[in-house]
Amino acid sequence: MRSTESNVTQSITQVIAASSLGTLIEWYDFYIFGSLAVIIGQQLFPSDAGASALINTLAIFAAGFIVRPFGALVFGRLGDLIGRKYTFLLTLVLMGGSTFLIGLIPSYSSIGYAAPVLVLILRLVQGLALGGEYGGAATYVAEHAPVGRRGFFTSWIQTTATLGLFLSLGVIVLTKNILGAKNFADWGWRIPFLVSILLVVVSIYIRMKMHESPVFSKLKAEGKVSTNPLKESFQKKANFKMVLVALFGATMGQGVVWYTGQFYAQSFLENTCKLDFNESRYILLWAIVFATPFFVIFGSWSDKVGRKWIMLAGMLLGVICYRPIYQYFLDATNVKEMQKTMLLGQSEPVVERGLVPGKADSLITTTVTKTLTNGMTFKESKVEVITEDVLAEVAAVETVIKDVTLSQSSYIVIILLVFFQVVLVTMVYGPIAAFLVELFPTQIRYTSMSLPYHIGNGVFGGLVPFIATLIASFQGSTPLSGLWYPIGIAALSFIIGAVYIDNRRDDNVMD
């Protein structure tokens, strides 16, 4: 008896390891684009595009999320028809190939608007592939997991999205530190994309050795494989109503909590608080390192107390805490005000002269590095535009703050606040694979669970950086206005989940 249990544990460990590695690589591929949005925006769009370059790049980034539900339908159908193993082998190849090709696309200065169009097409392929991947991996692990421990075992798959983000940030920071900021901005940003092909080859090798899910194999042997899982999932009211409740009562809120804590936080620190490139990424890296074990803790806990209230508590805490947290980010980086009373010294000015892109007007940028008494540093650039006419009139003067580095105490507090947000992510995300797997029968599981998951994460979650940045750009808005989108969606999902979802665990997924 003990030997059988040991064999089962060993077998499930191998299944988790093989599934997780591939899924982690897919997340890595997917997230390097978002982590490099600012630099990619400068490469894909005209140099005078300004803020719209970032928003358009975030829109391309979001496009990958938007097509994820279609990937879930296409590959989910394949997974329910031909099996889990071969389907997510295919998604891995598509993801790795498109990521590699993004690294080879010439910039706007070489091929004009063909550059963003080509990247958009590859980004859509990435989204389709990821849409097919996750549902397969979660289903595959859940169908191998022993009864009563499904939350624990699937939570390992849940760590892969965060670890993929961690890996992407790590590779980016490492590449930038080795190459230097200028080389990285010019061509080094391509390396994280190109590296992907090596990771994918290793993962394909491992996945080729995996066996088909025992539950699916049994269905196949009995001739009970669904002939049209799409029709069964969405034309049968009993299934469709469960897809809807899973979307509005769970995955929608989970998606916005995920992307606010792990994406918008870093984007806000870098773009709104003007934190140094590396510092904003180090903060997220530390937060992820300390918070990742909580995926397994909450996944395992959900086996004992049920999935529902752990997930909903994560959403509610997000609704309550997001605004105070982001207000602290703003206050702790408000160097414009701080320098009035805390300026310790400043460097010699560095003057750069150039031309306004596309015009004959002169552009003079004078940059000084300032240090405050609390240890913070930042660069302050005065940008002057001098018109071409004989009077050489100064047409515009703008002061820009960038590369803010924090005092030690603020640095630690901000890491803790981002850590707290990632813990909320682990609460909503750790138990959700088990929750979704238990909601749908085997015949249509891959298709049915993938759709609400990818609409919730891909559409509601993936749009967080884009919509929040867009809202914050409205006239009369404040830097915190963008938070109303994730707060509103999480609050709505909390109410629907609290009222309509049961806190049960379905031990039998072999149906």
Next chain:
Amino acid sequence: MSGLKKILGLLWIALGPVIIIFLFMQAADKIGAAAEGIARTNTTLQWAIIILIFIPICTGLVIFGYYAWKGEYDHLPESSEEL
């Protein structure tokens, strides 16, 4: 609880169209402002994407509300045989 589920169902039915109308109004306002050079980041394309994405989702919310109003969620299936 069943009564609450049904009453909230009506709210979800109403919320779907309200969100779409709100998005159209926001789009018209922001695109208009962008045309006057006030906010160049709000373009027709960006708003078209947002509206196109949220129309099917809001339709799903209306269907969800309708099911709730009809009592489809009074009892969730205990096993897959009930699905």
